[in-house]
Amino acid sequence: MKKLMNVSVLIGSVLLLAACENDKFEEDLPVVKDNVSFALDIQPILSAECAGCHNPANVEPDLRKGYAYASLMEGDEEGIIPGDSEGSELMEMLQRESEDGNNMPPSTPLSPLKIALIKKWIDEGALDN
Numbered sequence: 181m182k183k184l185m186n187v188s189v190l191i192g193s194v195l196l197l198a199a200c201e202n203d204k205f206e207e208d209l210p211v212v213k214d215n216v217s218f219a220l221d222i223q224p225i226l227s228a229e230c231a232g233c234h235n236p237a238n239v240e241p242d243l244r245k246g247y248a249y250a251s252l253m254e255g256d257e258e259g260i261i262p263g264d265s266e267g268s269e270l271m272e273m274l275q276r277e278s279e280d281g282n283n284m285p286p287s288t289p290l291s292p293l294k295i296a297l298i299k300k301w302i303d304e305g306a307l308d309n
């Protein structure tokens with residue numbers, strides 16, 4: 181009987197550990213509201229953090245208001261995959277995991293909240309909403 185208890189304590193601890201690991205991962209990015217809006221939530225981030233470099237006088241894609249959506253969606257097919265933030269290269273770039281070293285913005289990363297909003301917007305279908 182004692183042995184059986186030890187085994188259940190062991191299994192319990194393993195399950196608890198597994199749950200903690202998972203929590204830790206989930207904590208990486210804050211939870212954001214549903215129905216993220218491109219116009220209200222995403223464009224202001226792009227205008228403030230990206231359009232200084234991403235404009236016609238500088239580098240593509242053009243991320244200014246009025247141009248960013250089309251310009252982001254017509255680019256690299258893997259760049260944004262609607263509904264699949266995990267597969268979207270843009271998320272790798274924002275999370276400093278870009279394979280070609282194209283982390284964006286190049287110097288200071290976006291705040292976790294801004295990254296979470298963009299991730300949610302992609303997972304909700306990357307709509308022009």
Ligand code: HEC
Nearest residue numbers: 226229230232233234239240241259270282284285286290
């Ligand atoms: C300080 C200037 C600067 C800022 C700020 C900046 N970028 Fe960039 N970005 C660049 C440059 C330069 C390139 C071209 C890199 C290359 O082709 O090697 C680039 C390339 C890109 C590309 C295309 C990558 C490819 O594979 O062709 C995307 C998408 C991008 N940036 C998104 C963003 C986003 C989103 C932001 C804001 C969160 C941002 N960038 C902020 C300078 C900047």
